[in-house]
Amino acid sequence: MSRRRIVIVEDEADMAELIAMRLKREHYEVTVCNDGPGALETILSDPPDLVVLDLMLPEMSGTEITTRLRADRRTAGVAIIMLTALSEESDIVVGLHVGADDYMTKPFSMSVLVARISALLRRAQSRQAGADTLSAGPIEIDPERHRVQVDGRDLTLTLTEFRLLTAIVRAGGRVLQRDQLIEAAMGSEAIVVDRTIDVHMTALRKKLGPARKYIRTVRGVGYTLAGDENTS
16 A cells, blocks of 8 residues: 655744654655745645645745645645644634644644544545445535535535535434534544634535535534425
């Protein structure tokens, strides 16, 4: 089996080297980029399994890179962990809103970073489990191909958005609490702010367009799949 590929985008050379050394010890194939434009070109030309992406970069920010990667079908499903020295919840929410799957605030433990990377890659691999096509109204989900269509139109979803939608549709009308959705979409190892799931759900609903009516909020509890009789 080929080794998982990770691109590290970090302008602090010492930090980038420390992360790269640790990931190589964990038997990952690692590429280091020190600026935004170069990183974007590297990732788009040969999409990796995961990107470790600093928020503050010269010339192009981590949020802009994430937005560009999510808009391109070649990289829409690539897992992204955002690194930030900013600990304010609003800064973290912005990173999640543009499509990051997870985040870590500096300084951080290398062991924790490795655990987060492992968890994200497991999620990406397990998305093929239960590969039967799922549907809800005009929404069609192909877990094996990581493909979602609405009325025959392909949607570009992040890994987290895809897993959230799959969990809700697979639940078939059962209400999923936020902690259940966090575990289903982000893994039990995830450490998230209170609004994490809501931010991802807002982005998912926007992409679903009119089909967003099939996801119903149960106030104070979580989310559920709405049947045709409950979507007006």
